[in-house]
Amino acid sequence: MWVAVVSAGGTGGLLRELDAAGKPAGPVEAAPELGAAVARWERAGPPRWVLTAVAQEYPSLLDAGVRLDRCHDLLLTEALLLGHAGRWGAPRSLAAAWARLSGGVVPDDPVPASRQLQPALFEPAAAGMPAGVDPLQAVTAVYADQRRRMAALAPAGRMRLLAAAESACALAAVEMGRVGMPWRADAHDALLSELLGPRPVAGARPPRLAELAERISAAFGGRPVNPDSPADVLRAFAREGIALASTRSYLLREVEHPAVPALLAYKELSRLHTAHGWNWLETWVHEGRFRPEYVVGGVVTGRWASRGGGALQIPRTVRRAVVADPGWVLVVADAGQLEPRVLAALSGDIAMAEAAGVDDLYEGLAERAFGGDRARAKLALLSAMYGGATGGAAELLAILHQRFPVAMAHVEAAARAGEEGRLVRSHLGRTCPPPGQRWREAQAVAGGPGADAEAERAAVQRGRERGRFTRNFIIQGTAAEWALILLATLRQRLAGTDAELVFFQHDEVIVHCRRELAEEVTEAVTGAAEAARRLMFGDTPVRFPVRVAVAERYSDAK
DNA sequence: AGACGTTGCGCC
DNA sequence: AAAGGGCGCAACGTCT
Structure with a gap:
């Protein structure tokens, strides 16, 4: 009705x-x-x-x-x-x-x-x-x-399923924003004090950061260097004859200089202080709950976005402030290796589906194609899904092409479509946005009169960017759909209980419930994952294992 | 002072 | 031959 x-x-x-x-x-x-x-x-x-x-x-x-x-x-x-x-x-x-x-x-x-x-x-x-x-x-x-x-629209029923799941998740998103995530301000404050020192007066650097800033200046010969200013840091290194493209951590790590350890420590703690420090706590946590606003469909691929509080980027360190109420627990569930499994199911590649029929997909791939080398198998597949091929990944991709031609043809077709400006769709029919102005301009200039080698290079460059986007879109978008259906199904299964859905992040969901309910909730989650698999892919042999942990603290759930 | 783009890093 | 996806947020720096 x-x-x-x-x-x-x-x-x-x-x-x-x-x-x-x-x-x-x-x-x-x-x-x-x-x-x-x-x-x-x-x-x-x-x-x-x-x-x-x-x-x-x-x-x-x-x-x-x-x-x-x-x-x-x-x-x-x-x-x-x-x-x-x-x-x-x-x-x-x-x-x-x-x-x-x-x-x-x-x-x-x-x-x-x-x-x-x-x-x-x-x-x-x-x-x-x-x-x-x-x-x-x-x-x-x-x-x-x-x-x-x-x-x-063909295939029949897929868009209806997507619209139903998206609508149901819209209800869940509003409810989750209301209920909020259990958040212990005292535990959060203790963590901050432990890492940053006592809370400073507004505007001042916390003690640990102030000490590090002094050590950094001292390492540069005593001349004041503001570690919050990348330009200032770059100038300080330049004065010592060290040219850097940026102050990114992974670049700094390669530099031999006495300021580097302090700079890296400063960056990490400063990040905690500015993004999830006392200001964040006062702004976003009230009455023991963190209440973000979730934006369903806020990401072009169908992932959720959030407004305020950075709900989908909570750093691991502060997760120890997420604590269940007395007598309650957190049921933390996440889908392991969701995106590669989605690729296997989406493409219908039998060989890859068999590799995805075990708990550790990368291990399955490694056994079948990489001489048991899990690290290489993982790097290869990530390159296939994201479009990268730095270092020796090209050779790994060649192995994937040979052993899993159907799956590889699938992602390559999506990449070609993107490079040529065509649209691609997720499994249920979510469609990528058309190419942006930069892509169109680059192609127009390259194809027009007086196009030089520079214009050609720019067009190829934009084409590749677009190809990486569409290559990833079909996988990320389909993974997001699987997760939407899981969430919608789980919400249905929890209806009528006092269990609370309190968090959802791409491939992870947290339910807050009375301890006695934990087992029932665990079954509800695994059942919902199975329903999502069936509704999306019918009788695919690909498994979508969900790791479920029951804990009082989020940080203990891993 | 406020708008905007850039940088850098957190999450998946 | 070469090719690293999607976000939100805070701070800086520049422009208006």
């Missing part, structure tokens, strides 16, 4: 039941309290809600105490469908989708919230509709149209 819903400003809204094709199948229900009306439908047997944008509309429903079970997010789906049609930049608001359907003038999308002074958080998602157009009618019509567009 499907029910379309729009908020009408304030607490009110409109609802209407739809049939399977998205056609109205009941009267319009005007609800003065939308939350209460939605809750009634949920209790009566949860429908699939058709709504404009979960990210905008779900928070106020949660405020009203309503949890949605299933939904279809029109804006997320519109983005997928426009992308598939090669229309990445097209406006995707409800008003724009409606205008395309009805032949009206397509309005530009509103300015992204992050660029606005006052984010329009509480504006109904259906806002911006032209006067005289019923937003409920627009929602209904756009939904029916999206059903048609999805059904017209």
